[in-house]
Amino acid sequence: MSDHPETAAPACTCLPPWPALATVIEGTTHPVVPSPAHTPASALYLAHCTECGAAYTGPWKRLPSSSRAA
Secondary structure: OOHHHOOOOOOOOOOOOOEEEEEOOEEEEEEEEEEOOOOOOHOOOOEOOOOOOOOOOOOEEEEOHHOOOO
16 A cells, blocks of 8 residues: 555545445445445445545445335
């Protein structure tokens, strides 16, 4: 990993930071939330802020289907 600013992922510029996260898995967008540890999906896919588009590099998990809006 490099400490060069041009290669660092941009931080979320939203207030508050990281208001909502999502990831795209096989062409489908899934809402996600931060997690204390990586899940199989978060080890393979990158999440992003749905407002500003910044990459979220921490661990995350998908929301259960019952938590999603219809």
